[in-house]
Amino acid sequence: MxxxxxxxxxxxxxxxxxxxxxxxxxxxxxxxxxxxxxxxxxxxxxxxxxxxxxxxxxxxxxxxxEVEADEIEIAVPKKEDRPSEDPIRIGKVSYFDHSKGYGFIFDKENGEKYFVHVSGLIDEIEENDKVTFELERGLKGMNAVNVKKS
Incomplete structure (x- = not known):
């Protein structure tokens, strides 16, 4: 077949x-x-x-x-129009290693941690010290500078 x-x-x-x-x-x-x-x-x-x-x-x-066309803001306000922010912040040293020369500061205002290097210190600091500092943009984010004990 x-x-x-x-x-x-x-x-x-x-x-x-x-x-x-x-x-x-x-x-x-x-x-x-x-x-x-x-x-x-x-x-x-x-x-x-x-x-x-x-x-x-x-x-x-x-x-x-009724909305006036002039009242509508489309762009981001200019830097000089924004309210000025106090550059000095208050925080607490959460960690600092003297042998390596760096540590972290916990900001009391917004609860964020910022990196601090020994070159940004004005006073000697230890862990759990209350400090005042300013922020500066670094390579990997914001860094604490001009750190003093308060």
Whole structure:
């Protein structure tokens, strides 16, 4: 007996391909039927209410607030317009190694730790000393400089 040219595996693959094509055609037709392409302009509008949420109903004209265009600030305020920040901070020495010449200071105001090097010291410090210091940008972040006991 002669065998057919197609094996069982090939027939299954063909069936899967046909099934995928039919599913794809059905999805395409579903999208066509449910599309909003022919919908009116009013149906496509979305409004923003006073809380910033999107709604399909127009906002109440009684709640409208007039805003002057000059009052809207788009850019970051200039450095001289910002309130000046006190450069001297208060903290506590959480760790200091005299043999290596560095340590860390815990800032009481914002709770962050800052690196301090022996070159940034004015007074000798020990662990748990209360100190005042200034911040300076270093290679790996902010460093404490001008460190004095308080």
């Amino acid at each position: 002669a065998r057919s040219g197609q094996t069982q595996n090939k027939r299954e693959k063909e069936k899967k391909k046909l099934k995928k094509r039919k599913e794809k055609e059905l999805k395409k037709q579903e999208r066509k039927e449910n599309s909003n392409k022919g919908a009116s302009f009013e149906d496509m509008l979305v409004y923003v209410d006073e809380n910033g949420n999107l709604t399909d109903t127009p906002p109440d004209p009684d709640k409208k607030v």
